[in-house]
Amino acid sequence: MNCRETQSLLVAWQDGELSPGTSARISEHVSACPSCREIEMRLRAATPMAGPGLPNDLRRLAWDRIDRALELARATPTPVPPSALERLGGHLGAVNERVPLPFGAVVGYAMVLGLALAWGASNWWTANLLRAEVEGRRIVVEAPASDVPAAQFRPASYAPTAPENESSAP
Amino acid sequence: MGTESAAALSGVFTDEDEDIKRLSRTNRRAAVDAVVRRYRDRILHHAIYVLKDYQEAVDVTQEVFIKAMREPRLFDGEFRVKAWLFRVTSNLCFNIVRDRRRRTNILDAMPKVDRYMPDQIENIVGDERQVVILGAMDKLTGEHKEILSLRYYSDLSYNEIADVLGIKLGTVMSRLSRAKGRLVEVLDELGVVLDEDTVRKVLA
Known part of the structure; x- marks a missing residue:
């Protein structure tokens, strides 16, 4: 194990969070390497440690408050x-708190009014388009000519006659 | 931090709240009380270490247990009660810390009130040296301060920290390593001596 690998694992090693095998390799390296030993020592000296905790009177005071709050919450x-x-x-509301009231209110109302107008205009425009489509234009159905019988396109008064070139034949 | 480093970690997660979960099947109220009794001191201390304010810490602790009481999954088989409690506590505490920073400009213009009770903090953390270390932690990023606090003040294992913060075990190891390295740098800047004699005294 080299110095770089050892130093990246030193804190976990001090905290006893490594497997026995890795832990043994780090111990071996640290005892043989002065620079890693120096870093290990400095890290150990900087370890935060919890003290005895709150005095009993403050703990009891806190417990009482927690119990009372829970009772109140249960009720x-x-x-x-x-x-x-x-x-x-x-x-x-939170946005309004951050922005001065008249300005925030004006911006809010303007936004609502703008959105309503945009919605109305969009509806009116769509309705006009549809009306123009239905009233002014023919709806074109695309279909292969072979699918539509030829008789469908002839007026009722149409009387079939023999082709001209056929009748003029000798 | 590679997979190899993460694989070197030896921690295994066990559910230490199994007894409370069994109790909850017959009496949920008693089970909630048991959770409160088991964790109230640890949650309160965690909040005090982050907030350095007894009153705010008690408020946060109350809120955490009320949320726990109302949490429908609290006694589910796979639910990790301890990790959840510390996660909620951390979130509430860091919301308060963030709000404090937002208000800093306003408060700077007002007369200072000492809310941090230095005597009580010294009682909680032990000796003067540990007070200096706690002060140095304030100069770290929120992420580093949080992970150091969870590991060394709340005594959570790496597995539990991974659960609380929702990160991988390898990330816990690398983040803690960086946080502690940074703490050493800050202590150097503050002129705190970190030599072999100091270590012997600390360990004595």
């Missing part, structure tokens, strides 16, 4: 998660 029905609309409302 209160579980809040229903807000709907998508309510979340949107909350978000807009």
